[in-house]
Amino acid sequence: MERRKVLKTAGFAATAGLTGLAGCSSPSSETESPSNDGTETPSDEGTDSSANGGTTTTVEMHTENGEYYFDPIGLFVESGTTVTFENASGSHSATAYDESIDSASTTRIPEGASVFDSGILSEEGATFEHTFETTGTYDYFCTPHKSLGMVGRIVVGEPGGPAEGSMPPDGDVPESGTIVDQGSVAFNDFSD
Numbered sequence: 709m710e711r712r713k714v715l716k717t718a719g720f721a722a723t724a725g726l727t728g729l730a731g732c733s734s735p736s737s738e739t740e741s742p743s744n745d746g747t748e749t750p751s752d753e754g755t756d757s758s759a760n761g762g763t764t765t766t767v768e769m770h771t772e773n774g775e776y777y778f779d780p781i782g783l784f785v786e787s788g789t790t791v792t793f794e795n796a797s798g799s800h801s802a803t804a805y806d807e808s809i810d811s812a813s814t815t816r817i818p819e820g821a822s823v824f825d826s827g828i829l830s831e832e833g834a835t836f837e838h839t840f841e842t843t844g845t846y847d848y849f850c851t852p853h854k855s856l857g858m859v860g861r862i863v864v865g866e867p868g869g870p871a872e873g874s875m876p877p878d879g880d881v882p883e884s885g886t887i888v889d890q891g892s893v894a895f896n897d898f899s900d
């Protein structure tokens with residue numbers, strides 16, 4: 709519980725300009741205890757994520773200050789890593805760009821990769837997990853906010869597949885090379 713607050717504070721501190729919101733979100737965070745054991749906050753521990761195959765890391769989904777975003781917006785993981793998408797504020801989904809999904813007009817995940825779609829998460833602290841096995845580049849979006857550019861990218865092992873060489877149709881994500889180099893790209897670092 710205390711650890712979670714520390715992590716959240718660190719996360720907010722890393723996203724300059726949002727520090728005032730830390731106080732707003734703390735009252736309701738005391739009851740939530742999502743499966744965060746072993747989890748690191750990618751936005752400030754990003755360099756460690758290169759060695760976390762078989763473990764878990766978290767991408768937060770936010771509605772803050774009129775912006776809708778995944779944080780980190782770019783994440784590198786090893787094959788076999790489980791990523792937890794956590795609804796930090798607002799209502800969001802984490803949905804892979806795959807033509808099998810009605811709201812996705814194109815496929816931007818590796819061939820043979822398992823498709824993921826969290827459905828809409830509305831409660832603060834709600835989570836969805838997906839384990840990434842197939843190597844390559846995964847672009848994904850938030851169903852209610854893709855028209856507002858809410859998109860993200862996860863590189864598993866090494867860049868590759870149909871997402872390489874272009875940006876998602878609904879918004880920009882960090883280049884895969886940058887994601888590999890940095891391990892994790894915070895939304896505010898990318899959008900500034």
Ligand SMILES: [Cu+2]
Nearest residue numbers: 800850853858
């Ligand atoms: Cu959203």
